[in-house]
Structure formats: structure tokens, C-alpha cells
Amino acid sequence: MSLQTTEARKATYLKDYRKPDFVIKKVELQFELAEDCTLVTAKLHIKKTATNNNASLVLDGKKLQLLWLKLEDKQLTQDAYNLTDTTLIIKDVPEEFTLESLCKIFPHNNTALVGLYKSRGIFCTQCEATSFSFITYYLDRPDVMAKFTTTIIADKTKYPVLLSNGNKISETKLANNKHSVTWEDPFDKPCYLFALVAGDLDFIEAVHRTKSGRDIKLLAYANKGKAQKCEYALKSLQRAMAWDEKVYARECDLDMFMIVAISDFNMGAMENKGLNIFNSKYIFANANNNLDTDYQNIEAVVAHEYFHNWTGNRITCxxxxxxxxxxxxxxxxxxxxxxxxxxxxxxxxxxxxxxxxxxxxxxxxxxxxxxxxxxxxxxxxxxxxxxxxxxxxxxxxxxxxxxxxxxxxxxxxxxxxxxxxxxxxxxxxxxxxxxxxxxxxxxxxxxxQDSTPHIAIKDSFDETTSTYSLQITQYCPASKAQPIKQPFHIPLKVGLLDTQGNCLQTVLHGEDTKSTSHMLHVKQRNQEFVFHGVTKKPIPSLLQNFSAPVKIIYQYNQQQLITLMLHDADKFNKWNASCQLAKTIIFDLIVDMRKDKDLSVPAEYLTAMAEILQSNEDFGLIAEMLMPPSEQSLAEDMEPLILPKELHRAREFFMLEMALSLQNNLEETYNKLNTNKPYSVNPQDIYQRKLKNTCLYYLSLIPDNNELSVLQLKNANNINDQIAALRATLNSHNAQERSERLQQCYDKWHTDEQLIDTWFAIQANNKHNNCLREVQALINHPAFNYKTPNRLYALIGSFINNLAKFHDISGQGYTFVADQIIKIDKFNPAPASRFARAFLNWQRFGPIRQELIETELQRILAINDLSDEVYEIVKTALDC
The missing domain is CATH 1.10.390.10 (Neutral Protease Domain 2)
Incomplete structure (x- = not known):
């Protein structure tokens, strides 16, 4: 067994950046797609930019079979260039020249899903960050921008649709039932934005008329029979285009814009110029098969990739x-x-x-x-x-x-x-x-600078001058790379409330006008801000709308947080106050639990939550305020060590006490919102369902109180409510009942991949003691497929996020995940490296868990031919 040392893994440094010695101005590509291999011909128009006349041309290339190489139409012999595993080096090249190559690649064997690969009969690409070099030899760096012309040749029956960037300029019938299509992209682009898709695809289309009156043709492609599931994505694209014109004055610069859904995709989506490729989970939607959050994610991801057309493509890195x-x-x-x-x-x-x-x-x-x-x-x-x-x-x-x-x-x-x-x-x-x-x-x-800044705040009130002051200290924890940090410029939005919850109008020292909120510019390690016109000591509403990504340290008492929860005009801080108080209560429960004290949730908090539940305010906001912070979020704030079992028990007790105390309010709200009206994805209906199903979940925590969730599972007229009901019914302690309901749902949903991903995730997230055994069994389920990233994330990723079960003191969860990382890394390092991140904070746990995790990290590191992706994560964890 050979271990690759740290020296064998070469790091790249920002400080070493230098401009390329060569640029590529024009690229002519030809792909001959076949079942066993693909031939890629690349003709590059290259110009030397280096002041050093002796500069060699160094092209990137990985896992390529070079069949021939021509410089200025003259074939080069093997002694005229040097090939390594990752580069093609040619010395003594002219100032300006063409370089043509023919490479053989094997998309059907490409399980890493980078470069050109084949997914369920569809050829597609993923080139960001540096995977164009799995397709042909090239300067695979984003500061080399060229105009691309791409010709694709394939069997017309198997691959009737051939797509690439830009505009289709020709289509030709060829012998042997083949055809070719040529695309020309009029814009310079780096190679990471190159895209190719070929397959037997259906499509739907629409038109977007820009503010300037241009019509842009929009096309959404998917596997046969699935194109109609792209309708919501296409409408989201239209909304994104209109919004970008209105808010940023950015019009689409193309005559045609295409999106494609791919089932096997490591990323969420890719913004290739004019040909966006998406993980199908961020494209496919219909009312019978998708959650409300699916619709929101589709709208956001489609918009994100379109917005890249200007912030990423027109202007790149x-x-x-x-x-x-x-x-x-x-x-x-x-x-x-x-x-x-x-x-x-x-x-x-x-x-x-x-x-x-x-x-x-x-x-x-x-x-x-x-x-x-x-x-x-x-x-x-x-x-x-x-x-x-x-x-x-x-x-x-x-x-x-x-x-x-x-x-x-x-x-x-x-x-x-x-x-x-x-x-x-x-x-x-x-x-x-x-x-x-x-x-x-x-x-x-x-x-x-790395790490999260902390803002420590103390306050004082001077009745004689009617002033209120905030004394602010900012600091940022030391890291291995940066033991000392300089002060940040932190915009800190603050409001003040009186004890009845009224927002106070005050004047910030140095300003002239009264306001209910002020933007404090924290720029020094220690700084004081004074508010005038304050007659009684107020309650500060700090970091309104989360105006900066920092941690606030201020000693609120329970009544102050309840006042903010009930009355703060800043809705974000209403929610934030509920989170802070819930976190304080849960941490107090852990202390009492470890001292064997009787456990309880303060009556004042429960009364406030009952008032919020009855307020008929924003349904979505009430639902968010009802839910305490996640175990992952709470774990981040635990000091000095994370206690997974105790944290889980305390949070579960907290939620059960909420359910028991608010049972009548929860039932009343549930019944009021359970109208069973036709499904719609408008925001009001989405948040009505969210609150209804939050109430249902709480009610299901009460022992022997599953009637409502069973009824909703049976009668719901949309999949969102069905899945919410399934999650609720799985709180039952009757294992046979849980198994039967899961099987019933599988039988009903098994033809829909996204629903089955959710079905796997629900089980990996369960809180019962047999969770790991169930996950191990699901690995062998016929619907589980290691080669489908979405399925991996649904099952293994969800188990990792199940804090108490993954971190069970037996260490069996660690061994299971390490086994999966080792196995997956051999064919697809991307998900394997994501899973390896679960071990990064291992030193935040107690000595028993630390020893168990370190053993697994050492075992992973000892694997021969470990990918760079996993190696870097594991080595960094061990070196901390």
C-alpha cells in the first residue's frame, strides 16, 4: 500500500497568479458521438502574449487518448511534444498559429460526471471548474476567452437533438443514418462555459419579449415524455428575465435561450452560455409530485443560472x-x-x-x-x-x-x-x-479574512440626559492561517423598543433626524453609539434583517426576548428573538438534564407562543417562529463541546412540551387552515400549508395522537400535504405501522424519482433507535443507485445531517459513512468529498467520539489512489 504524501498533492496559490503566455481567440470543435467512444477534433487559433519568446505552450488535458496533433496543418511527430498525465507541452511555437488535435474519450465510462459523460442515453457536459480538459487539450483557465464553433455528429435515431452554445447555423444529413448540427457562439467565453447535449429529447417552448421589443425564443428540453414537467421552470425563466430588466437593466443578449434537465448531475445546475444544464430536481415540477419548496427552489435556481448571463458569463472570473x-x-x-x-x-x-x-x-x-x-x-x-x-x-x-x-x-x-x-x-x-x-x-x-466576526454589546441608559448607549466590541476568532484579524466594516442595523413593545423614534448622535431604526457603521474594535431622546431604558433590536453575517453577543433576559417576539416591527428580528429564546431554553434543559433536575419549559414562553399562534399574522412567519433552531444550528453554539445525544433529547422534550401546552391552539389552527382547497403555488397558499403542517407535526409528537396525520395522509389532495403527513405519522413508536405507511407511499410514488429521493431522505432523518439499521438496509433497496448523485445525497447525506444518529456514541455511524466515502470516491469524488466534510468538526466532540472519528479519518487517508477532493478534506481535518 502506498500513501501519497502532502508533497504529492500540489497546492495552487492566489499569489502565484500570472497572465497566460498564450490566448486562444477562436475554437472549432467537432464531436463524433458513438456508443463506445467519442472522437473530438479541436482546432485552436492561438496567439502568444508572453514577452518571453522561448515560452512553451502548455495545454491542460486529462484522461485523453491523443490520436494526432497538427501545428499549422502539419502533423507533429511524438518527439515534437511532451505528454504528461495532465498536460501537453509544445516548445518552439510561432507567435500566432493554429493547433489541431484529435482525441478519443469515453463518455459512457465516465462515472465522475465531469467533462463529457452519458446519463441515461443522453450525452451532456459539466466543464466548471477545470473539466473541459477532460474533453480536449486546452488552456483550461477562465481568463482565456474565445469564440466557439461546435459541430456535433451522431446517429439521427438515437440522438435526434444535438445542442451546443449559441446559434444553430447549419444542419446536415449524413450517410449511415447520421446527421450533424453546427452551432456558433457569437460571444467570447472561457471553456468552462462550453456545453453539449445530445439525445432523444422532447421540448416545450415559449417567448420572452424584452423591454426593447426583441423576442427571445425559450426552449426547455427533457427526456421523452417529461418535457411538460419543465413548464414551471420555463415560466420562472420568463419571470427572471423580466426582473433582471427591471431591477438591473440587463436584457438577454441572445436570440434563443435553452435549458435542459439531466437526471445524473453532481451540481445543482450550470450556467453554460445560452444552454443552461440543470439537475432535473431543479426543473421538473407538477402538482401531483412536488413539494412547495421544490417550486421555490426551481424558481430560484433557474433565475440564478439565468442571472449568470451577466454576472458570470459576460463578466467572468x-x-x-x-x-x-x-x-x-x-x-x-x-x-x-x-x-x-x-x-x-x-x-x-x-x-x-x-x-x-x-x-x-x-x-x-x-x-x-x-x-x-x-x-x-x-x-x-x-x-x-x-x-x-x-x-x-x-x-x-x-x-x-x-x-x-x-x-x-x-x-x-x-x-x-x-x-x-x-x-x-x-x-x-x-x-x-x-x-x-x-x-x-x-x-x-x-x-x-476568514471566520465569523463576533459583536459583543453592552448598554447603558442615562436618565438625566435621556440618552441610551451601546458599547460595541468586535472580534474575530483566530484561525490556523490567520491568528490575528483586522477590524471589519460591519453595518449593524438597530432599533429600540420600550417595554410595552412600541418602536421608539430616536436620534443617533451625529445625525439630525429621528428614526425608528439606525444603521451603525462598526469599523473599530471598540466603539460607542449614543441615542438621544430616550426617556426610559429600552430594549434593543439588534442586527435587524440580519444586516451583516456576524454573531451578536448580548445578554437579553427572557422578558425582553418575549417583547421582541411579540412586538418588534422588524419581522426578521421577531423570528430571531423566538430562536434566541428557544435556544436558551433548550440549553438550560441540557444543564438541568445533566443535573438530573425536573425539566420544564417556561410558562411565559408558552403563553407568548400561544398568543403568536392566535395572532392571524403572516402564516409563514408564525410557522417559522414555532420551529426551534435545528440541531445543527444549536450544535454550532454549544460550548465547550457538542453533546449530540443530550441536545437531541432536550430539543425533543422542548417540542413535546410545546405540543402538550399548545394542543388546543394547534388543533384550532390546523382545522382552520385545513380547507382542502385546490392546490396552488401562490405564496399565500404555500405559507398556509406550511403553518398547517407545522401544527400537524407538533400534534403528532403527542403520544397516541396520530389520527389527524393518518387522515391527512389518506385524504390530502396534493403531494406536499401527503409528505408532511408521512413525516408526522413516522413519529409513531409503532415500528410496524411506520413500515406499512412507508411501503404504501413507496408503492404509490415509486415511478417518480424525486418523490423516491424524498422517501429515502425521510427515513434517513428518522429519530428512532434503529435509524442506522434502516439506512443500511436501504442501501440494498432496488431503488437505491450509487451512480445517481441525488439518491446518494437523499440517503447518505440525510443520515449525516441526522446529528444524534450519525454521532451515536457507538461510532457505527462514523464507520458506515467512512465506508461509503471510500466506496463512492472510486467512481465519483464529488459526493464523496461532500460527505467527508461531516468529519471536519470532529474536535468539537468529546474524547470518545474524537477517537472514533480520528480512526475513520486515518482509515480513509490510508486508501491508495484517494482522490484529491477527498484527500484535501480528510488531511485538513487531521492537521487541525
Whole structure:
């Protein structure tokens, strides 16, 4: 057995970036698709840009069979170039020349689902970040931008639809039942945006008329018989196009825009120019087979990929360390789009829930990195929630810093200044700075410093001067790479309430006008802010609308949090106060549990929740306030160690006490909302169902109280309510009943892949003691397929997120997941590396669990030919 050392795994560093010695201005590709292999002919028009006349041409290429190579139409002998496992090197090339190659590749054997691969009879591509080099030899870097012409040749019966980027310029019938289609993309693009799809596909179409009066043809492709399931996605695309024109003045620059649904896809979607490829779970939808959240996700992901047309394609990244330039900005844009499409503050709540449960954990672990990382071994490991979602929060902070008009002016200057270019995060911030004549050098620390800033706040009230002061200290935990951090520029939105819950109008020192909320610009380690016109000590509403991705440390008492829950005008902070109080109660329960004290939930909290439940306010907001933080989010705040079993028990006790205390209120609300009206995906109906099903779940926690959930499972007129009922019925302690209901649902849903993914996930998330045994059995279920990433994430990913069961003190969960990582890594490293992240925070647990996890990490690391993706995660975990 041979272990690859750290030295064998070469890291790439941001500081080492240099401009390419060569550029490619034009690319002519030809693909001859066949069942056993594909022949790829590439003709590259190359120009030397290096000042060094002796610079060699170094092209990237992986797992390619080079059949011949021509320079200026002259075939080269093997002694004229050098081939390695990852490069093709040619010395003594002219200043400007054409290079033509013929390579053989094997898409049908490509289980890693990168480059060109075959999924259930469909050829498709995934080239980001550096997987175009699995297709042909090329300068596989985003700052090399070229115009592509692509010809695809294939059997006309098996592959009647042949798609690529740009405009179709010719279609030809060939001998032997073959045909060819040629596509020409008029825009320069990096090779990661190249796309090809070939198969026997159906499609639906629509038209979007732009504000300037142009008609753009929209096409959605899918497997035979499934195109109608793309209808909602196509309508989402139309809404996204109209929104981008209205909000950002960005029109689509193409005459035709295509989207394609693929069943086997590692990513969520890919923004290839004019030919977006999607994981089918983010395209397929109909009322009989999809959850409300599926519709919301489809709308958001379709919009995200379309928005990339400007923030990612027209303006792309100079290098992959700039990934957040396109992803952070585009996530921010899709979040704002979803908010405007009817989700409102509930979108903000959902985003912050995810940030706190996943991104804050990443920030606190050994893989912590700034939104612009400094180095990587495998770039695919840095498509992270930090780069994406924290990156979006960094963009969002520019709005309160610059003002909405200033933010808009900066964005427009960015588009104007950098259209058609590959640029950096600094270029983006420079545009924001220049448009507003403001120094943003301190703000740039958000791009370069890792970890989550903490804001510690103390307050004081002076009755004689009618002033209220906040003393603020900001600090950021040390990390291995950055033991000392500089102060960030943090926009902190604050409001003040009196003890009856009325919002106070005050004047912030240094300003002239009264307001119920103020934006504090925290820029120093220690800073004081004074509010005038305060006659009694108020309750501060801190970090309204989550104005910055930070942790607030302020000692609220129970009554203050209840006041905020009931009365804060900032809806986000109403929800946030409910989370803070629920977290405090759960942590107090853990303390009492460990001291063998009697357990209880404060009556004042339960009374407040009853009032909220009866308030008839926003249904979605009430549903969110009823649910305590997830175990993952709570675990992030546990100190000094995470106690999975105790945390699970305390949270379950908390929810059961809620159910028992509020049973009458929950039943009344459920019955009021259970109208069984026809299914609709408008926001009001979605949130009505959300509250109804939240009540149902709580009621199912009460022993022997499954009647409502069983009835809803039987009578529901939509799949959303059926699945909610199934989840509720599985709270039953009767194993036979649970098994029967699961089998009934499988028999009903087995022909729909997305529903069966949900069916697997529900079981992997169950709280019963036999959870791991059930998951192990499901591995052998005929519907489980290791080669389908969605199925892997549904079962293994869901089990990993089942905190108490994965971290069972026996260590069996660790061994199971390690076994899966080792097995999956051999054919598809992408999901394997995601699962390996589950072990990153292993030192946050007690010594028994630490020893068990370390054993599994060492076992994974000892595997010969471990992928770079998994190696980097595991080695980083062990080195922390």
C-alpha cells in the first residue's frame, strides 16, 4: 500500500497568479458521438502574449487518448511534444498559429460526471471548474476567452437533438443514418462555459419579449415524455428575465435561450452560455409530485443560472480564486428575486437558517476560508457555502454602506467597465468605490479574512440626559492561517423598543433626524453609539434583517426576548428573538438534564407562543417562529463541546412540551387552515400549508395522537400535504405501522424519482433507535443507485445531517459513512468529498467520539489512489 504524501498533492496559490503566455481567440470543435467512444477534433487559433519568446505552450488535458496533433496543418511527430498525465507541452511555437488535435474519450465510462459523460442515453457536459480538459487539450483557465464553433455528429435515431452554445447555423444529413448540427457562439467565453447535449429529447417552448421589443425564443428540453414537467421552470425563466430588466437593466443578449434537465448531475445546475444544464430536481415540477419548496427552489435556481448571463458569463472570473465574484453576486441577485416573487422576509429567514447551521460551522472548522480563498489542492472543494452564501452576504452589506442608489450606480459601472472581461473581486469593489467616491479598502477585509466576526454589546441608559448607549466590541476568532484579524466594516442595523413593545423614534448622535431604526457603521474594535431622546431604558433590536453575517453577543433576559417576539416591527428580528429564546431554553434543559433536575419549559414562553399562534399574522412567519433552531444550528453554539445525544433529547422534550401546552391552539389552527382547497403555488397558499403542517407535526409528537396525520395522509389532495403527513405519522413508536405507511407511499410514488429521493431522505432523518439499521438496509433497496448523485445525497447525506444518529456514541455511524466515502470516491469524488466534510468538526466532540472519528479519518487517508477532493478534506481535518 502506498500513501501519497502532502508533497504529492500540489497546492495552487492566489499569489502565484500570472497572465497566460498564450490566448486562444477562436475554437472549432467537432464531436463524433458513438456508443463506445467519442472522437473530438479541436482546432485552436492561438496567439502568444508572453514577452518571453522561448515560452512553451502548455495545454491542460486529462484522461485523453491523443490520436494526432497538427501545428499549422502539419502533423507533429511524438518527439515534437511532451505528454504528461495532465498536460501537453509544445516548445518552439510561432507567435500566432493554429493547433489541431484529435482525441478519443469515453463518455459512457465516465462515472465522475465531469467533462463529457452519458446519463441515461443522453450525452451532456459539466466543464466548471477545470473539466473541459477532460474533453480536449486546452488552456483550461477562465481568463482565456474565445469564440466557439461546435459541430456535433451522431446517429439521427438515437440522438435526434444535438445542442451546443449559441446559434444553430447549419444542419446536415449524413450517410449511415447520421446527421450533424453546427452551432456558433457569437460571444467570447472561457471553456468552462462550453456545453453539449445530445439525445432523444422532447421540448416545450415559449417567448420572452424584452423591454426593447426583441423576442427571445425559450426552449426547455427533457427526456421523452417529461418535457411538460419543465413548464414551471420555463415560466420562472420568463419571470427572471423580466426582473433582471427591471431591477438591473440587463436584457438577454441572445436570440434563443435553452435549458435542459439531466437526471445524473453532481451540481445543482450550470450556467453554460445560452444552454443552461440543470439537475432535473431543479426543473421538473407538477402538482401531483412536488413539494412547495421544490417550486421555490426551481424558481430560484433557474433565475440564478439565468442571472449568470451577466454576472458570470459576460463578466467572468480572472481565476478560480475569484469564484465569489460571480457566485456571491449571483446568489445575492437570486435571493432578491425570490423575495420579490412573494417570499418576502421568509426568504431572508430561510437563508439565515442555512447560514447559521452550515456556513457558521464551516467558518469555525479547519476548512475555514475567506470568501476569496488563498490556496487549494482541488478547486471543486471550494464551491462552498462560504464562497456562495457568505459571499452573497458580503454583497448585501454594500447596500446599507452605499445606499440603494449608490449600490445601483456601482453595479452599473461594473457592467459598463468590465463587460466582456475576466476580472477580480477587487475590480468589482473598485467599481463600487469609484461610483460613490468612497474608500472601501477596509470593506475588502471581508474578502481576505476568514471566520465569523463576533459583536459583543453592552448598554447603558442615562436618565438625566435621556440618552441610551451601546458599547460595541468586535472580534474575530483566530484561525490556523490567520491568528490575528483586522477590524471589519460591519453595518449593524438597530432599533429600540420600550417595554410595552412600541418602536421608539430616536436620534443617533451625529445625525439630525429621528428614526425608528439606525444603521451603525462598526469599523473599530471598540466603539460607542449614543441615542438621544430616550426617556426610559429600552430594549434593543439588534442586527435587524440580519444586516451583516456576524454573531451578536448580548445578554437579553427572557422578558425582553418575549417583547421582541411579540412586538418588534422588524419581522426578521421577531423570528430571531423566538430562536434566541428557544435556544436558551433548550440549553438550560441540557444543564438541568445533566443535573438530573425536573425539566420544564417556561410558562411565559408558552403563553407568548400561544398568543403568536392566535395572532392571524403572516402564516409563514408564525410557522417559522414555532420551529426551534435545528440541531445543527444549536450544535454550532454549544460550548465547550457538542453533546449530540443530550441536545437531541432536550430539543425533543422542548417540542413535546410545546405540543402538550399548545394542543388546543394547534388543533384550532390546523382545522382552520385545513380547507382542502385546490392546490396552488401562490405564496399565500404555500405559507398556509406550511403553518398547517407545522401544527400537524407538533400534534403528532403527542403520544397516541396520530389520527389527524393518518387522515391527512389518506385524504390530502396534493403531494406536499401527503409528505408532511408521512413525516408526522413516522413519529409513531409503532415500528410496524411506520413500515406499512412507508411501503404504501413507496408503492404509490415509486415511478417518480424525486418523490423516491424524498422517501429515502425521510427515513434517513428518522429519530428512532434503529435509524442506522434502516439506512443500511436501504442501501440494498432496488431503488437505491450509487451512480445517481441525488439518491446518494437523499440517503447518505440525510443520515449525516441526522446529528444524534450519525454521532451515536457507538461510532457505527462514523464507520458506515467512512465506508461509503471510500466506496463512492472510486467512481465519483464529488459526493464523496461532500460527505467527508461531516468529519471536519470532529474536535468539537468529546474524547470518545474524537477517537472514533480520528480512526475513520486515518482509515480513509490510508486508501491508495484517494482522490484529491477527498484527500484535501480528510488531511485538513487531521492537521487541525
Amino acid at each position: 480572472r481565476d478560480w480564486f475569484q469564484l465569489t465574484l460571480k457566485e456571491g453576486l449571483t446568489v445575492f441577485r437570486d435571493q432578491e428575486f425570490s423575495t420579490d416573487m412573494g417570499q418576502g422576509v421568509l426568504k431572508r429567514i430561510a437563508d439565515v437558517r442555512a447560514l447559521r447551521s452550515s456556513q457558521f460551522t464551516e467558518d469555525a472548522g479547519p476548512m475555514t476560508h475567506p470568501i476569496q480563498p488563498k490556496s487549494y489542492i482541488e478547486m471543486n472543494n471550494f464551491y462552498t457555502i462560504t464562497v456562495y452564501e457568505k459571499g452573497a452576504e458580503v454583497i448585501r452589506m454594500l447596500q446599507p454602506i452605499l445606499g440603494k442608489d449608490g449600490f445601483d450606480a456601482g453595479i452599473q459601472l461594473y457592467f459598463k467597465r468590465h463587460d466582456g472581461m475576466a476580472v477580480t473581486c477587487q475590480d468589482f469593489v473598485n467599481a463600487m468605490s469609484d461610483a460613490n467616491n468612497i474608500d472601501l479598502s477596509q470593506f475588502m477585509l471581508w474578502y481576505s
